[in-house]
Amino acid sequence: MIAVMNQKGGVGKTTTTMNLSHALAQTGQRVLAIDLDPQAHLTAGFGLVRRSQPGMAELMLGEKSADEVIVLARDNMDLIPAGDRLGELEHLTDGGSKRGWLLRDSLQDVAEEYDYILIDCPPSSGILGMNALLAAKEVLIPVSGDFFALQGLARLMGIFQHIESSLNLNTEKWVVLTRFQERRRLAKDVREKIMSYFPKRVYRTAIREAVALAESPGFGQTIFEYQASSNGAKDYKELAKDILKGKAMH
Amino acid sequence: MIAVMNQKGGVGKTTTTMNLSHALAQTGQRVLAIDLDPQAHLTAGFGLVRRSQPGMAELMLGEKSADEVIVLARDNMDLIPAGDRLGELEHLTDGGSKRGWLLRDSLQDVAEEYDYILIDCPPSSGILGMNALLAAKEVLIPVSGDFFALQGLARLMGIFQHIESSLNLNTEKWVVLTRFQERRRLAKDVREKIMSYFPKRVYRTAIREAVALAESPGFGQTIFEYQASSNGAKDYKELAKDILKGKAMH
Ligand SMILES: Nc1ncnc2c1ncn2[C@@H]1O[C@H](COP(=O)(O)OP(=O)(O)OP(=O)(O)O)[C@@H](O)[C@H]1O
Ligand SMILES: Nc1ncnc2c1ncn2[C@@H]1O[C@H](COP(=O)(O)OP(=O)(O)OP(=O)(O)O)[C@@H](O)[C@H]1O
Ligand SMILES: [Mg+2]
Numbered sequence: 001m002i003a004v005m006n007q008k009g010g011v012g013k014t015t016t017t018m019n020l021s022h023a024l025a026q027t028g029q030r031v032l033a034i035d036l037d038p039q040a041h042l043t044a045g046f047g048l049v050r051r052s053q054p055g056m057a058e059l060m061l062g063e064k065s066a067d068e069v070i071v072l073a074r075d076n077m078d079l080i081p082a083g084d085r086l087g088e089l090e091h092l093t094d095g096g097s098k099r100g101w102l103l104r105d106s107l108q109d110v111a112e113e114y115d116y117i118l119i120d121c122p123p124s125s126g127i128l129g130m131n132a133l134l135a136a137k138e139v140l141i142p143v144s145g146d147f148f149a150l151q152g153l154a155r156l157m158g159i160f161q162h163i164e165s166s167l168n169l170n171t172e173k174w175v176v177l178t179r180f181q182e183r184r185r186l187a188k189d190v191r192e193k194i195m196s197y198f199p200k201r202v203y204r205t206a207i208r209e210a211v212a213l214a215e216s217p218g219f220g221q222t223i224f225e226y227q228a229s230s231n232g233a234k235d236y237k238e239l240a241k242d243i244l245k246g247k248a249m250h
Numbered sequence: 251m252i253a254v255m256n257q258k259g260g261v262g263k264t265t266t267t268m269n270l271s272h273a274l275a276q277t278g279q280r281v282l283a284i285d286l287d288p289q290a291h292l293t294a295g296f297g298l299v300r301r302s303q304p305g306m307a308e309l310m311l312g313e314k315s316a317d318e319v320i321v322l323a324r325d326n327m328d329l330i331p332a333g334d335r336l337g338e339l340e341h342l343t344d345g346g347s348k349r350g351w352l353l354r355d356s357l358q359d360v361a362e363e364y365d366y367i368l369i370d371c372p373p374s375s376g377i378l379g380m381n382a383l384l385a386a387k388e389v390l391i392p393v394s395g396d397f398f399a400l401q402g403l404a405r406l407m408g409i410f411q412h413i414e415s416s417l418n419l420n421t422e423k424w425v426v427l428t429r430f431q432e433r434r435r436l437a438k439d440v441r442e443k444i445m446s447y448f449p450k451r452v453y454r455t456a457i458r459e460a461v462a463l464a465e466s467p468g469f470g471q472t473i474f475e476y477q478a479s480s481n482g483a484k485d486y487k488e489l490a491k492d493i494l495k496g497k498a499m500h
């Protein structure tokens with residue numbers, strides 16, 4: 001189970017979750033994508049938003065079972081939509097320390113049916129992100145090639161350390177460079193810094209900036225359906241291979 | 251008082267707050283910039299982060315006065331840093347319905363000393379954004395030229411309507427197109443859609459994508475200090491003029 005996480009906004013969490021999920025599914029892996037962001041952009045990107053549909057809030061609050069919220073998204077790939085009540089959960093205060101485990105508990109029965117579960121997280125470090133961190137075995141951190149991205153990454157690491165030391169967790173962290181503009185000096189400097197902080201934990205494939213990746217969600221399509229010949233499709237296909245083989249950048 | 255707001259991440263709220271504040275200050279306006287994001291990127295962008303400094307949390311909780319947290323940032327421009335405890339406020343639950351007014355109350359004494367107060371908001375629709383909305387006379391919504399930006403804007407409007415109707419508020423909304431890539435079909439389509447939803451409320455100047463805008467915060471500099479000849483500097487200078495004259499796009 002992989003939590004796609006970064007409290008920094010707009011770094012490509014959703015774009016990565018939707019296209020990486022589809023890329024893995026296309027290699028024959030059984031994939032479940034989870035939209036844990038009240039913005040519901042993952043659900044919209046797949047073209048699966050309905051005016052009223054049960055989703056993550058109903059599941060995590062125990063009002064619906066996994067079978068009642070899972071929808072078939074593509075071949076080999078299912079989705080649990082955000083649903084329209086997920087915003088309420090973000091501000092949930094009762095339940096005390098148990099409320100960090102709602103996601104993990106609600107997925108226990110279905111987890112083994114899938115080879116990969118990818119969780120799209122919101123840009124904040126609240127209770128939803130906490131649930132993803134406590135449920136997942138790995139965290140995939142999309143990082144864009146700019147200064148605020150480095151700042152955000154340092155802060156994220158602090159947040160992880162704080163949560164994990166108090167709960168005695170040990171989640172694997174991986175970084176993927178996103179929105180990568182190969183010709184920019186800044187992007188290369190940032191990549192160098194990140195590789196020094198995360199030796200052997202930066203995936204070899206960087207996702208390059210490619211307008212088709214920004215266009216495809218508007219058609220409710222993944223990059224493979226929208227423009228399979230684009231750099232965006234190539235990069236996510238390669239990233240899926242890196243993940244299957246654990247291929248980091250050296 | 252202008253709340254720079256959009257729950258969508260990475261659309262240029264911080265980049266806009268820092269450079270627009272400086273542009274206004276350079277025309278002689280007295281400006282106060284407020285970092286309301288626990289990420290503290292605005293503070294970092296100005297090069298003003300200290301290891302321990304009182305900031306917005308201490309001010310809003312009444313532990314420090316405005317005089318004790320305001321720092322001189324540039325000529326004609328002051329800043330209230332985020333401070334290291336702002337994250338606690340994001341998850342504040344006691345205080346009931348009064349906690350939406352903490353920001354407005356805490357700024358009452360200093361508000362008249364400034365011609366413009368710009369508030370950089372976090373990418374979420376929690377209590378901090380609520381405080382900014384209730385304190386500000388206007389909201390400036392940076393929007394990037396892509397599909398998820400439209401989705402985010404629609405959702406933001408729903409959130410505003412919900413809050414404003416229940417509190418009988420009537421805040422002016424303005425949109426500024428950011429990270430604008432002039433050659434992209436997608437960006438132009440998005441601009442067209444937004445102008446149809448917000449007639450006369452889209453500022454005439456769009457902020458173009460310019461790598462210098464991403465580089466300057468890494469040096470603790472605004473675009474005017476870093477590269478005054480860049481498109482980024484030109485665009486924010488023009489946007490400041492638009493704001494002073496209320497110049498919308500037609
Ligand atoms: N490699 C890329 N090339 C071009 N555009 C991209 C790329 N990755 C993401 N984008 C675009 O950038 C914007 C932000 O990406 P996305 O929404 O995936 O980020 P996010 O981290 O999920 O944002 P949020 O923090 O709001 O959840 C989107 O409009 C998306 O289409
Ligand atoms: N016009 C632009 N040209 C080039 N880069 C830009 C531009 N505007 C913003 N950026 C870069 O894009 C990234 C996101 O911008 P920024 O941090 O200002 O957005 P934000 O909305 O404040 O994000 P968050 O939601 O995390 O608060 C930053 O690295 C910034 O330097
Ligand atoms: Mg997202």
Ligand SMILES: [Mg+2]
Nearest residue numbers: 263264287291
């Ligand atoms: Mg910001």
